[in-house]
Amino acid sequence: MTPAVHIEGLVYAYPGGVTALNGVDLRIEHGERVAVIGRNGAGKTTMARQLNGIAKPTAGTVTVCGTDTAGATTARLAASVGYVFQNPSDQIFAKTVRADVEFGPRNLGRSAEETARLAEAAMAATDVLDFADHHPYHLSPAERKRVALASVLAMDTPVVVLDEPTTGQDHRSVRRIERIVADLHAAGTTVIAITHDMDFCAESFDRVVAMAQGRVIADGTPAEVFARPEELELARVEPPQISRLAAELGWADQVTTVDGFVEELSRRAGGAAGAPGA
């Protein structure tokens, strides 16, 4: 089975000479939900940019949905990888939100009806239908971020890369993004997110890849990765809020989600006696 993403021995150096990626090996199967974490400068975004060909390897290979990125243009890889950039203002350019959301599917060769349908669905999922016919300039930065997400969702690609999707977003938006990730996963889409938000990471992703100094230093489930203090230190990353609470309580078992915490608490408190519907 071809993996969604296969990176082998990836080395990347900027034109100026700085090596940003020092030999990355990573294999992501179709349908996985992967969060990439690490401090700024660790190589997360640099690696993500290899996936749709914006950056090409200096050495090693990057294969996405069976295509070697070295020989393919970004426009061609866009059919496989939808990339939501961190700064929505870089991406949005049409006169109305709807026109912008339709840009992607149109470029990918969808028919007019299909484009309209995909755009409508994407705008509904990101709750921007209310401004579908507004000019993007009138939207707040948070709203623009949702439009940027909608434009990529409308492309209906097998792989979606989210670059800091929850940064600067309010609570409702974060919940919405968690739902979108869950829906994408249910539909079989491979979701890769670069994030600083450890709570979001733990709640929405099955696999966490931690990077530091251009290399992968940890790769596993959230529970596995957040239980490794040395690697977390290297990656300059703090575990999710709820894990810190568990650590504060002296629990040895790794807890990374609120549900997981309550389950563990229930277990330690001696069973679910008295708990409704348990």
Added chain:
Amino acid sequence: MIVFEDFTYAYPTGSAPVLRGIDLVVEEGGFHGVVGASGAGKSTLAMAVAGFIPHAQGGEYAGRVAVGGAVVADTPLPELVTRVGLVQQNPFDQISGARFTVREEIAFGLENLGVEREEMARRVDAVMADLGIAGLADRSPYALSGGQQQVVAVASMLVMRPEVLVLDEPTSQLDPGGARMVVEALGAVRRSGVTVLLVTHALELLAEHADTLHVLVDGEIAAQGPPAETLADDRMEEWGVGRPRYTEAAARARRDGLWEADRALPATLGAAAAGFRAAVRTEGGRR
């Protein structure tokens, strides 16, 4: 220090008021937080304290906003900016571009105010020391990380000796390391006696440092009080604000009988840990 009396405001382009009947008081030296969903009116509130509303914006303005006794609408903006410092979201946009080193960037405001050179140098060096950025003095502001740039922005305001510092989502575009830098800077701000009004989504930060939280919902204040109370409120989810994760955990635990029924929901990590230890010890704290 900051007083809002029945303040209602609509932008010149908008039809409906963005803020309605706001009554809010921040005592001198206090550290208050303002939370709310996007579009609830938080930034508008911040701008109303700093005076850009109404002086730079126009619009329909009713009610009274006063800072240190001076009524904002009646005080010219050049005077207001010496009383109220403002730190915005985007680190890059707050670098003036007029100066080439961090020390000069911080001094820029004092230069514009015509402060005498020796005093200026003293104040700039003191602020840099207080905020721990003396090592950045000769670097270009454009060569700093986002977090460092925000601390420089705080320094640039603090050096002007304002009575109030308003921060509008200062950490929302920063990574956790940068956010931590800003939090530490706020500690120094607090110690200097400046009154702080912080608009933010970072609930955990407010839980640890704020005296009072004001919750804005659709332009009105839905709740205000100490973080321990407001962050534990069950309506925070429907208000679009949410709660810290451990507060959520406690709320769920309480439903399952695993959190003492008469114990308040925790707003800080410490309170959560104490409560859950009790829960495990007394097997759910029941009977």
Added chain:
Amino acid sequence: MSTGLSVYRGGDSFVHRLNPVTKLAFVAAVVIAAFGVDSLWWPALLFAALVLPGALWAGVGRRFVLLVFGLIAPFLVILFLLQGLTYPDPGTVLLELGPLAVKTEGLLFAGTTALRLLVMVGAFVLLLLTTDPGTLMSAMQQAGLPPKIAYVVAATMQIVPSFQARANAILQAQQARGMDTSAGGALARGRRLIPLMGPLLLGALTDVENRSIAMESRAFGAATRPTALTVVPDSAAQRAARWAMILAAVAAVALNTLGVL
């Protein structure tokens, strides 16, 4: 040290340490002299005896040569072609190329203009290579340059590079949505890039809004006369030298006009 549109790399020569206004006066003096005196050899002398040695003394010779000739080269070609072939009558014809004729006067004119350009560009490049932009701005403000003009120059230098980065990011974002930028001829490619001006301007406008609020918060444009944190060192000797250089240049032009030089 600063980033942005600056060629300055630091240094400690006598030239580096001169007050920027003195260096500006030098630029003004040699430009006045080069353009005011009607002679082919005069600008050549100014360049060879004053400007180039200045660069060598400051230790920036290599970069100086690269920058100056890099900037001038395209103009030289056009200059010689244009003036050389289209000098108005009458003139001494050297070579005939159909309807066009290469005249001595044309070549002389082109040569003089080229050398004058060399002096002007050379003097400015020497200034920029040996002067920290911040120091330059401070010195000019202390000499009376209006703060608003100084601001526009300084901010442009520091903010324009971010435009280039933004423009690139915008292009990549559209490619990532399937826009094929390589297909079609130059015209098609150009047309495709036009709508991308939107985000660049939109971003710039938002930046401007936020920055103007930040500037207002820093009391920019306040009624009082601004003071300065850093004093750029100056001396009576430099002040005298500035006047002397300008006077010498004006005298040279006057003498030349009177037919003495």
